[in-house]
Structure formats: C-alpha cells, structure tokens
Amino acid sequence: MEIPILKLKNILLTSIQSDMNDDDALKYQSDVMSTLEKSGAKGLVIDITAMDIIDSFMARVINETARMARLMGARVVLCGMQPMVALTLVEMGRELIGVDTALNLDKGFDKLVKMFNEGVD
Structure with missing residues (x-):
C-alpha cells in the first residue's frame, strides 16, 4: 500500500487512510x-x-x-487521532515523545506554520 506524501512549502503532509499491516507500516516509515x-x-x-x-x-x-x-531537524505534528486510538495508546502506556498533536489536518498544518513563524525549535 502506497501512502502519499505531499510537500507544501517546507512541510510534508501524509495521511494514513486505512489500517496497515506491519510491512506497510515499515515501508511508510522508510518513505x-x-x-x-x-x-x-x-x-x-x-x-x-x-x-x-x-x-x-x-x-x-x-x-x-x-x-x-x-x-533530522523536522517538527512533527500528529493529527486526527480518534478517541479510541487515544484511549488505546494511554492503556498501552505509549507516549508520543517530541510530537505535538492537533485535532485535525487543518489545525496541524496551522500549528507548524505558527511554530515556524515564532521561531520555535
């Protein structure tokens, strides 16, 4: 399964549109x-x-x-997390270290733009 990775200005946008198997997940990471x-x-x-x-x-x-x-020097925003996914991550004890979050793609993109405009590292 190929997951598109789009570039807008200096930001990459990627949207996982379906559940992935382990091989797909590793290919996505590599891509x-x-x-x-x-x-x-x-x-x-x-x-x-x-x-x-x-x-x-x-x-x-x-x-x-x-x-x-x-x-590699990039800021990361994870967005669009469903409530059950958030609950599962908490129950598994998984923390997303060094990752900002946003409610949806629009807000995630805006959050990165704001970080860049404010010079946040």
Missing part, C-alpha cells in the same frame, strides 16, 4: 524518512484520522517515525 531527506522539509504532519484502531507495533512505528524526523 517518510527518504522524502524528508530529499525534500529538506522542516515539518511533518502525520494525519491518522482514518485509523479506528492501533496496535502496539503501529504505535511504535508512528512514535519512531516522529522521533527520527525530529532527529
């Missing part, structure tokens, strides 16, 4: 890192609006993807 390196983007928005459930592996992949992007 995001490769695109981040090639594009020089300074921000990454990961939209998970379509994800109704999340398992521990997918939670780890999202967290690691965000951490890797952060190490």
Whole structure:
C-alpha cells in the first residue's frame, strides 16, 4: 500500500487512510524518512484520522517515525487521532515523545506554520 506524501512549502503532509499491516507500516516509515531527506522539509504532519484502531507495533512505528524526523531537524505534528486510538495508546502506556498533536489536518498544518513563524525549535 502506497501512502502519499505531499510537500507544501517546507512541510510534508501524509495521511494514513486505512489500517496497515506491519510491512506497510515499515515501508511508510522508510518513505517518510527518504522524502524528508530529499525534500529538506522542516515539518511533518502525520494525519491518522482514518485509523479506528492501533496496535502496539503501529504505535511504535508512528512514535519512531516522529522521533527520527525530529532527529533530522523536522517538527512533527500528529493529527486526527480518534478517541479510541487515544484511549488505546494511554492503556498501552505509549507516549508520543517530541510530537505535538492537533485535532485535525487543518489545525496541524496551522500549528507548524505558527511554530515556524515564532521561531520555535
């Protein structure tokens, strides 16, 4: 499954539109890192609006993807988290370290733009 990664100005936008198996998740992670390196983007928005459930592996992949992007100098905003996904992450004890969150894609993009305009690292 190919997940599109779009670039708007200096921000990458990616939206996970369906549940992924483990191989898809790892390919997604690799594609995001490769695109981040090639594009020089300074921000990454990961939209998970379509994800109704999340398992521990997918939670780890999202967290690691965000951490890797952060190490590459990009700010990360995770958006569109469904209430049950948030509940599952809390119950699993998964923290999203170094990741800002937003209610939806629009607010996630705006949050990154605001960070860049204010010079927040």
